[in-house]
Amino acid sequence: MAENSDAAQARVFADMLTTEIAAASTRIEESQQLARKAQRVGDSRSHVWHSDEAQTQKKSLYELHRQLDALRNRFPTVDAGSGASI
Numbered sequence: 001m002a003e004n005s006d007a008a009q010a011r012v013f014a015d016m017l018t019t020e021i022a023a024a025s026t027r028i029e030e031s032q033q034l035a036r037k038a039q040r041v042g043d044s045r046s047h048v049w050h051s052d053e054a055q056t057q058k059k060s061l062y063e064l065h066r067q068l069d070a071l072r073n074r075f076p077t078v079d080a081g082s083g084a085s086i
Helices: 002-041 044-074 077-081
Strands: none
Touching: 002 044, 002 077, 044 077
8 A cells, every 4th residue: 555655646746847847948948048049139148147047957957857767767657647758
């Protein structure tokens, strides 16, 4: 019984991670677009800031993927019961 509740909790956490991965991906795209726009208009400070922000978000995204992979390795049934996929 404990394994069932652990697996259910893992599925919920996997869904939360998947949602956060999508949000982080969106933030990265937005930062990259703003960096390109700043570069086009010649605003080097904004270009650097948004580029740095995109890099920071990428590090966060990689960590989220690492956590999700670890969760899926620990609970292989997470993919079967989860509606989320990456």
